[in-house]
Amino acid sequence: xxxxxxxxxxxxxxxxxxxxxxxxxxxxxxxxxxxxxxxxxxxxxxxxxxxxxxxxxxxxxxxxxxxxxxxxxxxxxxxxxxxxxxxxxxxxxxxxxxxxxxxxxxxxxxxxxxxxxxxxxxxxxxxxxxxxxxxxxxxxxxxxxxxxxxxxxxxxxxxxxxxxxxxxxxxxxxxxxxxxxxxxxxxxxxxxxxxxxxxxxxxxxxxxxxxxxxxxxxxxxxxxxxxxxxxxxxxxxxxxxxxxxxxxxxxxxxxxxxxxxxxxxxxxxxxxxxxxxxxxxxxxxxxxxxxxxxxxxxxxxxxxxxxxxxxxxxxxxxxxxxxxxxxxxxxxxxxxxxxxxxxxxxxxxxxxxxxxxxxxxxxxxxxxxxxxxxxxxxxxxxxxxxxxxxxxxxxxxxxxxxxxxxxxxxxxxxxxxxxxxxxxxxxxxxxxxxxxxxxxxxxxxxxxxxxxxxxxxxxxxxxxxxxxxxxxxxxxxxxxxxxxxxxxxxxxxxxxxxxxxxxxxxxxxxxxxxxxxxxxxxxxxxxxxxxxxxxxxxxxxxxxxxxxxxxxxxxxxxxxxxxxx
Numbered sequence: 191x192x193x194x195x196x197x198x199x200x201x202x203x204x205x206x207x208x209x210x211x212x213x214x215x216x217x218x219x220x221x222x223x224x225x226x227x228x229x230x231x232x233x234x235x236x237x238x239x240x241x242x243x244x245x246x247x248x249x250x251x252x253x254x255x256x257x258x259x260x261x262x263x264x265x266x267x268x269x270x271x272x273x274x275x276x277x278x279x280x281x282x283x284x285x286x287x288x289x290x291x292x293x294x295x296x297x298x299x300x301x302x303x304x305x306x307x308x309x310x311x312x313x314x315x316x317x318x319x320x321x322x323x324x325x326x327x328x329x330x331x332x333x334x335x336x337x338x339x340x341x342x343x344x345x346x347x348x349x350x351x352x353x354x355x356x357x358x359x360x361x362x363x364x365x366x367x368x369x370x371x372x373x374x375x376x377x378x379x380x381x382x383x384x385x386x387x388x389x390x391x392x393x394x395x396x397x398x399x400x401x402x403x404x405x406x407x408x409x410x411x412x413x414x415x416x417x418x419x420x421x422x423x424x425x426x427x428x429x430x431x432x433x434x435x436x437x438x439x440x441x442x443x444x445x446x447x448x449x450x451x452x453x454x455x456x457x458x459x460x461x462x463x464x465x466x467x468x469x470x471x472x473x474x475x476x477x478x479x480x481x482x483x484x485x486x487x488x489x490x491x492x493x494x495x496x497x498x499x500x501x502x503x504x505x506x507x508x509x510x511x512x513x514x515x516x517x518x519x520x521x522x523x524x525x526x527x528x529x530x531x532x533x534x535x536x537x538x539x540x541x542x543x544x545x546x547x548x549x550x551x552x553x554x555x556x557x558x559x560x561x562x563x564x565x566x567x568x569x570x571x572x573x574x575x576x577x578x579x580x581x582x583x584x585x586x587x588x589x590x591x592x593x594x595x596x597x598x599x600x601x602x603x604x605x606x607x608x609x610x611x612x613x614x615x616x617x618x619x620x621x622x623x624x625x626x627x628x629x630x631x632x633x634x635x636x637x638x639x640x641x642x643x644x645x646x647x648x649x650x651x652x653x654x655x656x657x658x659x660x661x662x663x664x665x666x667x668x669x670x671x672x673x674x675x676x677x678x679x680x681x682x683x684x685x686x687x688x689x690x691x692x693x694x695x696x697x698x699x700x701x702x703x704x705x706x707x708x709x710x711x712x713x714x715x716x717x718x719x720x721x722x723x724x725x726x727x728x729x730x731x732x733x734x735x736x737x738x739x740x741x742x743x744x745x746x747x748x749x750x751x752x753x754x755x
Contacts, residue, residue, distance in 0.1 A: 238349075240353050241352070241356070248499075250264070250327060251275045251276055251324070252507050253505060267316070269508075275320045277508070277510065278313060278320055280692075282313065282697065284692060284697070285299070287706070292541045293541055299313060303715060304715055304719045307737070309740040309743070318742065321370055328361070329385070332361065335354065335357055340353060358411040358415050358432070364407070365404045365407040365440065368403065372397055372404065373698055377400075377750070379393070379395070379746065379749060380393060397451050398453075401452050416428050417435070418433040418472075429499075430498070435495045436495050439623040441459075441463045442631050445460035446460045446631050449702075457639055458641045460632075460640055464628050465632070465642065465643070468625070474625055476489075477489065477663045479663065480663065481494075481621055482618060483603055484602045492625075493625045495625065496623040499619050500616060500618060502617045511600070511618040511619070515598050517538075519533055519594070520589050533598075535608075535616065540589045543592030543595065548595070551691075568659050598616075603663060627689075630655070630685060633649075637678065637682060648677070652677060652685065683699065683703045683705070707728070712725060712727070717729040732753050737751060738750075
């Protein structure tokens with residue numbers, strides 16, 4: 191069984207109890223069940239429960255609730271799996287961009303496919319709710335663990351020290367949630383532990399103000415968090431939890447997108463924080479494919495800076511990699527199609543596959559369709575598909591069309607299926623922050639004029655990524671085409687598309703490179719579900735942000751909608 195920070199959540203229905211401390215941002219949600227009669231004060235008088243509360247904060251990134259049932263879900267929905275934070279981030283980042291599409295006949299999810307969502311879209315509303323539930327839970331932990339409250343509850347010594355140390359982790363998770371709020375929604379409601387508990391109307395802060403807050407929080411806790419000391423083949427208490435390197439890497443990502451978020455570029459700051467991460471205890475994992483396998487918590491810890499942990503026995507979820515593995519496999523495979531056993535699961539959901547723009551990053555269409563004989567290990571696709579959008583106006587709802595992505599797997603590096611005996615729930619952790627991304631951020635920031643770095647060093651990082659992409663699982667380089675001698679921003683965008691595909695970053699990347707809206711760059715069904723437009727059409731600039739959910743506008747008179755909605 192994998193060691194997992196989210197274990198032990200069944201101790202109390204903490205999602206229900208702690209929701210009493212959330213703001214009115216989520217008060218309109220239909221929560222099921224009603225709030226528990228146990229008070230927050232009663233819970234926080236027991237110092238042995240603090241780690242379980244912290245686990246709930248981490249579990250909010252990948253679990254639907256206390257278990258898989260609707261009754262104990264954090265957010266009420268017909269299918270609680272659809273409300274999982276990590277699954278929602280992936281959908282909003284990947285289905286709305288150029289590398290993924292889904293066949294399921296659900297109007298809300300098809301609107302993500304076609305960039306036609308509205309303020310009542312279920313997945314937009316679930317993402318917003320997840321962000322603010324996470325913020326509210328973190329706020330409540332911070333509100334209840336001040337020195338004054340610890341003293342009043344006679345919590346002292348080691349127990350008090352641990353409670354204080356957990357505060358930095360709660361602040362990291364809250365900063366992460368607010369960063370997603372800034373990225374997806376722009377100007378958003380803002381609350382902290384200093385705000386009152388109960389019914390009130392939070393003020394809407396500008397994107398710049400919330401950006402500044404996330405920056406200040408991450409910089410404040412950078413030296414309060416532990417330094418990761420993992421080595422390949424082992425894990426320690428810090429794996430899957432916020433560390434100094436995680437705060438630095440998240441700051442680098444924040445600065446990478448600062449021009450989009452605030453109008454002011456911060457390339458030098460991005461270089462600075464990339465350098466801090468690179469100087470830390472990290473190295474590229476020996477095998478690219480092992481980064482996304484069921485034992486990546488042992489084979490790839492040298493590279494993984496912050497993982498969203500998952501376990502097929504102790505932290506079951508229909509989000510995260512359970513979604514990414516099962517949804518990419520047909521439930522009724524035929525002939526040479528990819529089967530569940532090929533990916534370490536028992537079946538498949540027949541949903542997500544690649545738009546042709548993803549496999550074409552690795553070669554021409556003839557090579558990809560006919561034999562998939564590509565030396566780059568990152569090009570791990572099914573051989574039984576033809577390109578989605580190429581041969582039929584009806585291929586959208588037919589899982590026989592579209593290249594299948596095999597990146598995420600529930601097989602270990604030794605080819606053994608994960609721990610769930612039923613073959614549904616996946617063990618693979620999500621490497622949310624990893625060194626390969628930091629190398630690419632560094633190279634991009636240098637190319638855009640960031641001081642403190644140089645192109646020679648950036649080339650070294652890029653070539654290290656390229657070489658690793660041509661290594662087999664034993665670490666032997668195969669058919670390497672050679673190092674590159676220079677690069678430009680177009681190369682960086684394409685290399686990010688190869689290295690980081692299906693990791694929940696693509697929409698943000700396209701926006702930063704000014705390739706998301708307009709007609710300069712098109713992909714299949716961009717902006718339209720009309721068969722005559724299956725090569726894509728322009729989408730307006732307001733689509734760079736999602737709308738504030740209609741329910742929030744009704745609930746809070748202080749909130750204004752994003753332009754265009």
